[in-house]
Amino acid sequence: MPELAQLAKSKKQVVWEFRQAEIITAARKVFAEKGYISATVDEIAARASLAKGTIYLYFESKEHIYNAVMTNDLETLRRLTLEKIAAADTALEKISAYINARFAYCEERRDFFRIMYIEPSGSPVLSKAKAREWLREPVRELTVAIEDAIARNQMRPVPAEILAWTVADLTTGALQRRLATTPATTAREDIDFLLHFIHAALRPPAS
Amino acid sequence: MPELAQLAKSKKQVVWEFRQAEIITAARKVFAEKGYISATVDEIAARASLAKGTIYLYFESKEHIYNAVMTNDLETLRRLTLEKIAAADTALEKISAYINARFAYCEERRDFFRIMYIEPSGSPVLSKAKAREWLREPVRELTVAIEDAIARNQMRPVPAEILAWTVADLTTGALQRRLATTPATTAREDIDFLLHFIHAALRPPAS
DNA sequence: TGCGCGATTGACCGTATAGTCATTATTTTG
DNA sequence: CAAAATAATGACTATACGGTCAATCGCGCA
Numbered sequence: 001m002p003e004l005a006q007l008a009k010s011k012k013q014v015v016w017e018f019r020q021a022e023i024i025t026a027a028r029k030v031f032a033e034k035g036y037i038s039a040t041v042d043e044i045a046a047r048a049s050l051a052k053g054t055i056y057l058y059f060e061s062k063e064h065i066y067n068a069v070m071t072n073d074l075e076t077l078r079r080l081t082l083e084k085i086a087a088a089d090t091a092l093e094k095i096s097a098y099i100n101a102r103f104a105y106c107e108e109r110r111d112f113f114r115i116m117y118i119e120p121s122g123s124p125v126l127s128k129a130k131a132r133e134w135l136r137e138p139v140r141e142l143t144v145a146i147e148d149a150i151a152r153n154q155m156r157p158v159p160a161e162i163l164a165w166t167v168a169d170l171t172t173g174a175l176q177r178r179l180a181t182t183p184a185t186t187a188r189e190d191i192d193f194l195l196h197f198i199h200a201a202l203r204p205p206a207s
Numbered sequence: 208m209p210e211l212a213q214l215a216k217s218k219k220q221v222v223w224e225f226r227q228a229e230i231i232t233a234a235r236k237v238f239a240e241k242g243y244i245s246a247t248v249d250e251i252a253a254r255a256s257l258a259k260g261t262i263y264l265y266f267e268s269k270e271h272i273y274n275a276v277m278t279n280d281l282e283t284l285r286r287l288t289l290e291k292i293a294a295a296d297t298a299l300e301k302i303s304a305y306i307n308a309r310f311a312y313c314e315e316r317r318d319f320f321r322i323m324y325i326e327p328s329g330s331p332v333l334s335k336a337k338a339r340e341w342l343r344e345p346v347r348e349l350t351v352a353i354e355d356a357i358a359r360n361q362m363r364p365v366p367a368e369i370l371a372w373t374v375a376d377l378t379t380g381a382l383q384r385r386l387a388t389t390p391a392t393t394a395r396e397d398i399d400f401l402l403h404f405i406h407a408a409l410r411p412p413a414s
Numbered sequence: 415t416g417c418g419c420g421a422t423t424g425a426c427c428g429t430a431t432a433g434t435c436a437t438t439a440t441t442t443t444g
Numbered sequence: 445c446a447a448a449a450t451a452a453t454g455a456c457t458a459t460a461c462g463g464t465c466a467a468t469c470g471c472g473c474a
Contacts, residue, residue: 037244040461051423053464062462118335128325132387156407162392162400169380170373177372180339185369193369200363201408247431258453260434269432 020058023048024072027065032111035119036066073112074134077105081138091149092202094142095167096195102171103187110179117176139164156204170194227265230255231279234272239318242326243273280319281341284312288345298356299409301349302374303402309378310394317386324383346371363411377401 026047030039041062045052059065084097106113116131142164149155174190177183183190233254237246248269252259266272291304313320323338349371356362381397384390390397 035244037242041463042461052462053423054421056463057421128387158404159400162397163404165384166377166380166400166404169384170376173373173376173380177376180335190369193366193373197365197370197373197408200410200412201404203407205407248433249431259432260454261452263433264451 016058020068023050023055023058023065024069028069028073028111028115031066031069031119032114035115041065069112070115070130073109074131077102077109077112078134078137080105082141085138085141085145091142091145091155092199094145095198098138098142098167099171099191099194102175103191106175106178107187113175113179117172117179135168139168142167155202158202167198170198223265227275230257230262230265230272231276235276235280235318235322238273238276238326239321242322248272276319277322277337280316281338284309284316284319285341285344287312289348292345292348292352298349298352298362299406301352302405305345305349305374306378306398306401309382310398313382313385314394320382320386324379324386342375346375349374362409365409374405377405 023044027039027044030044030047033039034043039062041055042052044065045055048055055065059068081098081101084101085094088094088097119128139161143161146155146158146160146163150157150160171194174194178187178190185193230251234246234251237251237254240246241250246269248262249259251272252262255262262272266275288305288308291308292301295301295304326335346368350368353362353365353367353370357364357367378401381401385394385397392400
């Protein structure tokens with residue numbers, strides 16, 4: 001009965017992936033609180049209500065756990081950002097889409113953003129560099145849209161790539177501030193301020 | 208002979224402070240490369256061409272060394288920034304002063320900026336939070352200047368404090384990018400872009 | 415119920431590193 | 445120049461943590 005064998009195997013697979021997800025969820029919290037190096041596998045195990053040995057049945061090493069956590073969220077964030085950018089029409093709308101996508105995912109995944117913004121880039125795990133890598137594609141999309149808008153005279157001429165990175169900086173800065181302190185403003189207010197600021201900077205000169 | 212005693216004592220003091228400075232310089236490099244936790248006292252000692260035991264004659268603990276390194280540079284950076292801001296007249300000039308001061312000190316103290324932008328904020332040392340603390344005063348100065356400019360109708364009305372923090376974010380973002388990658392642009396170009404961008408965003412509407 | 419086997423456990427090992435201190439080197443002093 | 449005082453050293457200790465594995469558990473099945 002290949003079907004049954006298949007079924008049995010897939011059930012086992014499901015259980016296995018569920019355990020992995022449990023561990024990833026626990027690890028994300030611990031990494032967010034302590035950073036990669038200070039986080040201990042013992043604490044991750046305790047959070048997941050498992051013995052340390054069990055952790056090593058599902059992941060080869062602490063570094064593999066960390067990579068699983070980060071890859072998971074970085075990929076989702078990248079995908080969501082690109083989707084929202086693609087769905088927008090004009091360059092300004094794409095910029096808005098970028099900012100909104102990042103704020104939305106930050107709201108949903110506070111722990112992940114804590115790791116991104118707080119984690120040392122020193123050995124053995126290069127999180128800052130990795131995060132920048134995953135930013136490249138969305139920023140590239142913004143750059144292209146900006147170049148296009150300038151070519152069509154819809155925006156005053158600016159260095160497109162620097163502007164795109166600047167949009168990313170503004171977003172990162174606002175989110176970091178919201179994570180590091182108790183924000184005095186709502187996310188909506190922060191987003192609106194950024195968008196007004198960017199719009200004002202890019203509107204054609206009074207001439 | 209109290210003078211001679213005084214002199215002798217002060218000479219000893221000088222030697223002592225010189226040793227401390229040597230250790231701080233070595234430690235800054237190691238912390239910048241490895242981050243607080245991965246940096247070892249042995250490596251700091253080796254860089255300073257001292258035995259580990261000697262380090263502990265001048266500092267109580269690894270954390271005390273770290274605090275000395277950070278306090279040193281954070282205070283200098285704060286002072287330089289405040290001086291340049293105070294020397295400028297208008298709000299826009301003060302913003303320019305802020306950005307130029309940060310870029311200049313980053314140029315001069317690459318290692319320190321590496322620590323600031325790369326260090327985990329996790330226990331036991333809260334560098335991100337501490338760095339934000341030292342930013343508060345310069346940002347406060349910018350906020351006041353901006354509020355003033357708005358009151359005098361020299362600038363279109365914007366939320367002053369958010370704008371001030373945004374200027375800080377733009378600066379931090381640009382510097383982080385310069386530290387993390389091999390910059391394709393000169394510091395001058397980056398500064399000019401930021402200033403043009405900010406000026407454009409703040410000029411009165413075409414109306 | 416009792417058996418077999420995979421899943422789980424946590425005591426244990428090796429290693430790395432912050433911090434100590436008896437010993438050694440250097441400088442000061444009489 | 446010798447003795448005393450001071451500075452520097454690095455082997456050593458205690459501890460913490462990543463990773464292992466023999467012992468144990470408990471689920472599914474007959």
